[in-house]
Amino acid sequence: xxxxxxxxxxxxxxxxxxxxxxxxxxxxxxxxxxxxxxxxxxxxxxxxxxxxxxxxxxxxxxxxxxxxxxxxxxxxxxxxxxxxxxxxxxxxxxxxxxxxxxxxxxxxxxxxxxxxxxxxxxxxxxxxxxxxxxxxxxxxxxxxxxxxxxxxxxxxxxxxxxxxxxxxxxxxxxxxxxxxxxxxxxxxxxxxxxxxxxxxxxxxxxxxxxxxxxxxxxxxxxxxxxxxxxxxxxxxxxxxxxxxxxxxxxxxxxxxxxxxxxxxxxxxxxxxxxxxxxxxxxxxxxxxxxxxxxxxxxxxxxxxxxxxxxxxxxxxxxxxxxxxxxxxxxxxxxxxxxxxxxxxxxxxxxxxxxxxxxxxxxxxxxxxxxxxxxxxxxxxxxxxxxxxxxxxxxxxxxxx
Numbered sequence: 001x002x003x004x005x006x007x008x009x010x011x012x013x014x015x016x017x018x019x020x021x022x023x024x025x026x027x028x029x030x031x032x033x034x035x036x037x038x039x040x041x042x043x044x045x046x047x048x049x050x051x052x053x054x055x056x057x058x059x060x061x062x063x064x065x066x067x068x069x070x071x072x073x074x075x076x077x078x079x080x081x082x083x084x085x086x087x088x089x090x091x092x093x094x095x096x097x098x099x100x101x102x103x104x105x106x107x108x109x110x111x112x113x114x115x116x117x118x119x120x121x122x123x124x125x126x127x128x129x130x131x132x133x134x135x136x137x138x139x140x141x142x143x144x145x146x147x148x149x150x151x152x153x154x155x156x157x158x159x160x161x162x163x164x165x166x167x168x169x170x171x172x173x174x175x176x177x178x179x180x181x182x183x184x185x186x187x188x189x190x191x192x193x194x195x196x197x198x199x200x201x202x203x204x205x206x207x208x209x210x211x212x213x214x215x216x217x218x219x220x221x222x223x224x225x226x227x228x229x230x231x232x233x234x235x236x237x238x239x240x241x242x243x244x245x246x247x248x249x250x251x252x253x254x255x256x257x258x259x260x261x262x263x264x265x266x267x268x269x270x271x272x273x274x275x276x277x278x279x280x281x282x283x284x285x286x287x288x289x290x291x292x293x294x295x296x297x298x299x300x301x302x303x304x305x306x307x308x309x310x311x312x313x314x315x316x317x318x319x320x321x322x323x324x325x326x327x328x329x330x331x332x333x334x335x336x337x338x339x340x341x342x343x344x345x346x347x348x349x350x351x352x353x354x355x356x357x358x359x360x361x362x363x364x365x366x367x368x369x370x371x372x373x374x375x376x377x378x379x380x381x382x383x384x385x386x387x388x389x390x391x392x393x394x395x396x397x398x399x400x
Contacts, residue, residue, distance in 0.1 A: 016303060018320075018323045019302060025322065026321075027070030028329070029336070037333060055353040069291050076226045081230075099392075101131065106391065108128070121209075123330075128220075129220060129224050129227060136228065144228050151228075152226065154284035157216075222288065242303060253296070318368060320372040328381070
């Protein structure tokens with residue numbers, strides 16, 4: 001822990017947070033590769049029998065250990081970073097809320113440009129959800145805990161289900177089933193030119209994204225809950241005082257593991273129903289708790305391992321990768337879209353789950369090397385530098 005503290009004092013960063021962000025980005029890339037970066041998965045005939053076995057193993061690992069978990073950590077870190085920036089400014093006697101709202105405006109623009117290429121971009125949603133986070137900054141912790149639990153455990157979805165039960169169903173017949181819509185989208189992703197993909201992503205896909213996040217699916221409300229948890233972690237100075245909270249974190253890890261195993265055992269016996277029904281809603285808090293507690297176990301594992309100086313040395317490049325998180329997040333999706341979409345290499349037909357993830361990890365390895373070399377000469381990643389310069393409306397020093 002002393003090694004961590006020394007490095008933090010040197011560069012005024014809590015380095016373990018950057019490591020967590022870097023590992024999270026790798027998990028997000030693997031998840032997107034599993035889905036062929038939004039072009040939808042396919043089941044190509046494996047060239048060798050062992051590839052089919054590896055596809056099954058990789059799918060199991062992703063579904064039970066990665067998918068849904070790293071998205072939570074990424075959202076948590078956004079809320080934590082928000083608090084750190086606000087708190088750092090407050091220590092200098094500066095109210096950073098107005099500046100942060102402008103920073104969110106720039107993030108929205110970055111997310112909009114990214115969405116034009118990658119339909120599953122999350123930055124634009126983070127920019128929107130960051131606005132209420134600014135308003136909540138000074139709210140009492142008890143209020144924030146209640147709001148976070150309401151969102152994380154599916155309270156918003158339950159409210160939507162209740163609303164749908166009271167409001168008569170629309171008499172307009174559905175002109176396109178989800179299966180038909182998926183097939184139409186896949187035709188665009190896999191067979192249409194780049195220009196048509198951009199037009200589709202900035203119109204229909206953008207509309208679908210906001211409906212998915214704030215409509216019947218309610219994913220955005222859950223993200224808001226994770227933001228708040230990150231804000232609360234910053235408020236108690238969790239990462240500045242890891243030694244102080246060490247025993248509590250360990251006890252919570254054992255409890256989280258027990259609850260996750262119990263919930264996985266209970267999940268098969270839960271009642272099933274239509275998506276907009278009370279029976280179907282019961283699955284939401286169970287899945288949310290599984291993913292949230294699993295995400296906590298990942299964070300606890302990284303924190304515990306990172307105490308060792310030998311581990312810190314081995315994770316230096318992941319640290320750099322995490323410090324350039326915005327640049328690397330955008331770059332990984334641009335590369336992934338080029339690999340799998342029809343206007344690029346169109347490898348969705350050739351690569352199953354295992355090979356898709358292997359390709360993702362391959363170019364992630366290159367990103368790790370480049371990030372480490374870049375930060376030896378420069379203070380920020382290229383997009384981080386532009387974002388920071390835009391935030392202060394002044395070109396920031398880039399070279400070390």
